[in-house]
Amino acid sequence: MTLCLHRFNVRYKQSLLGITWALLQPAALMLIYFVIFSVVTQMPSEGIPYPVFVFSGLLPWIYFSTAVTAATSSLVAHNSLMTKVYFPRELLPLSYVVVGVLDFGIASSLLAILMVYYGIPVGLGLLWVVPILFVETIFVVALALLSSAVQVRFRDLGFAMTLIMQLWMFASPVVYPLSRIPGRFRGLYVLNPMVGVLENFRRVVLQEASPDLRLLGISFAIATILLLASYSYFKMEEATMADIV
Amino acid sequence: MVDLRLDNVSKRYRIRNEDATHHAGLINKLRSRLGRGKEFWALRNISLEVSHGETLGIIGQNGSGKSTVLKLLSRITAPTEGEILTRGRVAALLEVASGFHPELTGRENVFLSGSIIGMRRRAIHEKLDRIIDFAEIRPFIDLPVKRYSSGMFVRLGFAIAAHVEPDILLLDEVLAVGDTGFQNKCMRHILDLKRRGITIIFISHDLAAVERLCDRAALLHRGQLKGTGRPGDLVADYLASVEPIREDQPEDGDSALRIRNVQFYDETGLPNLQFRTGYPLRVDLEFEAAVPIRAARFRLQFFGIDNRPACEFFSGPDACLPELPAGRGAIEFFCEEVALRPGVYHVDVRVEEAEGSELAQRSRCALIHVGVGKSAPGAFYSPHTWRLASPVEPGLRPRSESSVP
Numbered sequence: 001m002t003l004c005l006h007r008f009n010v011r012y013k014q015s016l017l018g019i020t021w022a023l024l025q026p027a028a029l030m031l032i033y034f035v036i037f038s039v040v041t042q043m044p045s046e047g048i049p050y051p052v053f054v055f056s057g058l059l060p061w062i063y064f065s066t067a068v069t070a071a072t073s074s075l076v077a078h079n080s081l082m083t084k085v086y087f088p089r090e091l092l093p094l095s096y097v098v099v100g101v102l103d104f105g106i107a108s109s110l111l112a113i114l115m116v117y118y119g120i121p122v123g124l125g126l127l128w129v130v131p132i133l134f135v136e137t138i139f140v141v142a143l144a145l146l147s148s149a150v151q152v153r154f155r156d157l158g159f160a161m162t163l164i165m166q167l168w169m170f171a172s173p174v175v176y177p178l179s180r181i182p183g184r185f186r187g188l189y190v191l192n193p194m195v196g197v198l199e200n201f202r203r204v205v206l207q208e209a210s211p212d213l214r215l216l217g218i219s220f221a222i223a224t225i226l227l228l229a230s231y232s233y234f235k236m237e238e239a240t241m242a243d244i245v
Numbered sequence: 246m247v248d249l250r251l252d253n254v255s256k257r258y259r260i261r262n263e264d265a266t267h268h269a270g271l272i273n274k275l276r277s278r279l280g281r282g283k284e285f286w287a288l289r290n291i292s293l294e295v296s297h298g299e300t301l302g303i304i305g306q307n308g309s310g311k312s313t314v315l316k317l318l319s320r321i322t323a324p325t326e327g328e329i330l331t332r333g334r335v336a337a338l339l340e341v342a343s344g345f346h347p348e349l350t351g352r353e354n355v356f357l358s359g360s361i362i363g364m365r366r367r368a369i370h371e372k373l374d375r376i377i378d379f380a381e382i383r384p385f386i387d388l389p390v391k392r393y394s395s396g397m398f399v400r401l402g403f404a405i406a407a408h409v410e411p412d413i414l415l416l417d418e419v420l421a422v423g424d425t426g427f428q429n430k431c432m433r434h435i436l437d438l439k440r441r442g443i444t445i446i447f448i449s450h451d452l453a454a455v456e457r458l459c460d461r462a463a464l465l466h467r468g469q470l471k472g473t474g475r476p477g478d479l480v481a482d483y484l485a486s487v488e489p490i491r492e493d494q495p496e497d498g499d500s501a502l503r504i505r506n507v508q509f510y511d512e513t514g515l516p517n518l519q520f521r522t523g524y525p526l527r528v529d530l531e532f533e534a535a536v537p538i539r540a541a542r543f544r545l546q547f548f549g550i551d552n553r554p555a556c557e558f559f560s561g562p563d564a565c566l567p568e569l570p571a572g573r574g575a576i577e578f579f580c581e582e583v584a585l586r587p588g589v590y591h592v593d594v595r596v597e598e599a600e601g602s603e604l605a606q607r608s609r610c611a612l613i614h615v616g617v618g619k620s621a622p623g624a625f626y627s628p629h630t631w632r633l634a635s636p637v638e639p640g641l642r643p644r645s646e647s648s649v650p
């Protein structure tokens with residue numbers, strides 16, 4: 001826990017804007033996508049003003065992508081620590097997940113401001129955010145453990161990560177709504193656990209609708225199975241990680 | 246009560262030639278990555294028990310597997326075969342400072358490193374003052390550690406590790422931290438932990454330090470356990486495990502002189518490589534000269550295990566040896582009271598002409614062990630006498646200092 005707090009503290013040290021960066025990054029992305037998909041081309045957003053529509057997708061997405069990307073290199077980046085001190089190795093990738101949650105909290109204040117500005121009503125349904133984020137976190141942890149352990153053996157993953165995340169984003173309903181996916185691809189499309197997370201997040205936050213529990217269930221099931229698998233893989237690798245890192 | 250048990254522990258490393266795969270194709274790379282690679286057993290079938298409150302020294306040359314034992318005990322890596330059982334918390338006093346984050350202050354790093362090695366926040370809070378004082382960095386504790394000198398860095402790391410209060414403490418050449426004053430402080434601290442009944446594993450190639458600190462020693466040689474016993478008793482085994490005297494010295498054919506053999510004799514006059522501080526040491530330097538040699542000078546050099554020169558004996562110009570006759574002969578070196586402190590020393594022999602050009606040399610021709618003899622707690626021992634001075638009237642002094650016999 002201390003490790004996570006310090007990681008959070010350290011990150012913006014010796015930078016002028018400090019913690020504001022946690023807000024600036026998603027805000028800048030939102031502006032870019034707003035210009036591309038709302039001004040240049042017309043992307044339907046189910047009657048929601050596009051800036052807040054895309055931001056509600058970017059928020060959970062950025063949490064996912066930055067946490068997984070940072071966790072991937074976490075073990076390799078701390079190789080000197082790993083070869084000299086023993087501690088439960090999963091602390092390193094997990095600390096980046098915690099940082100991601102904190103960043104999410106900060107950036108969501110911007111979403112609140114946008115929602116007030118566009119006069120989007122808020123109801124009790126907002127509480128659904130908690131289980132949705134819980135499902136997302138299971139998935140993030142599963143991937144963080146898996147990718148950090150794989151990275152110890154194959155550094156290729158680190159290079160591929162940016163590309164993977166870019167492709168993955170366009171395979172998830174971040175800048176467009178789920179309804180744009182043709183029906184015949186839907187079955188395959190929803191196997192991406194991020195679909196259930198993003199779509200439901202948007203529904204409960206912006207549309208005051210109840211979540212699609214079937215979608216969320218699929219995400220939860222896949223994320224949990226992956227977590228069990230990647231945790232046991234991580235533990236298996238952990239024993240000799242220090243030898244090859 | 247046994248605190249620590251190693252049961253038939255082996256550790257295998259795979260050596261992959263990572264350079265060679267540089268130009269190879271993707272398939273080859275993948276094959277070499279997933280393949281078995283060359284095998285190297287760093288440790289083989291080690292079984293060992295350490296009782297509660299015992300201090301065990303693990304000795305052995307470089308490459309004998311000492312560090313691997315430490316890595317296994319501290320759980321940094323897992324054994325390939327066998328089992329390690331421990332009772333209570335194990336803490337390693339190795340490079341804790343490697344966990345420091347350069348941007349954080351000293352105080353923050355105490356909490357960070359402390360929690361990484363398993364201390365609770367409250368425990369760190371309680372010990373914070375003692376840690377800061379121990380490391381002697383009170384004025385700088387709120388500076389980022391990237392501004393620290395390397396000495397401050399290491400001292401803080403040691404101070405944190407020293408306050409973990411483990412049940413089993415792993416020590417690895419830690420006494421090489423900081424200046425002499427700080428080293429003494431570390432030693433006192435370790436002795437204090439030992440008194441309090443903490444089980445200590447001390448890993449070192451410094452036999453003398455092991456003798457000072459440990460109740461029992463274990464000797465490793467090329468990944469195998471050669472034996473355990475009283476540290477003093479393992480000395481002979483240790484010396485035997487070290488490279489034997491090399492007989493095949495490079496022979497310069499036209500050299501006028503060749504050193505044939507270097508033989509050591511202890512205080513009883515028997516051939517031996519073990520001596521004691523303050524007791525006699527004799528060395529016979531057997532040579533073979535092609536022609537008679539005038540005014541040859543012999544040099545006998547002793548180096549500590551860290552290769553620092555400890556002392557040197559030189560036969561000239563004051564000791565002017567007579568002309569060496571052609572053929573075989575021997576020079577006897579005799580020292581009534583060896584001044585070397587307890588420890589292990591390498592020996593070099595050199596022979597020079599009067600003009601200083603080298604006639605012959607034997608580097609690292611022996612490894613000797615100096616055991617505890619006459620008390621020498623300082624930097625060296627020196628022959629001396631004590632006696633009751635003749636009574637003198639108060640205020641009166643002898644006019645000349647000719648009292649030395």
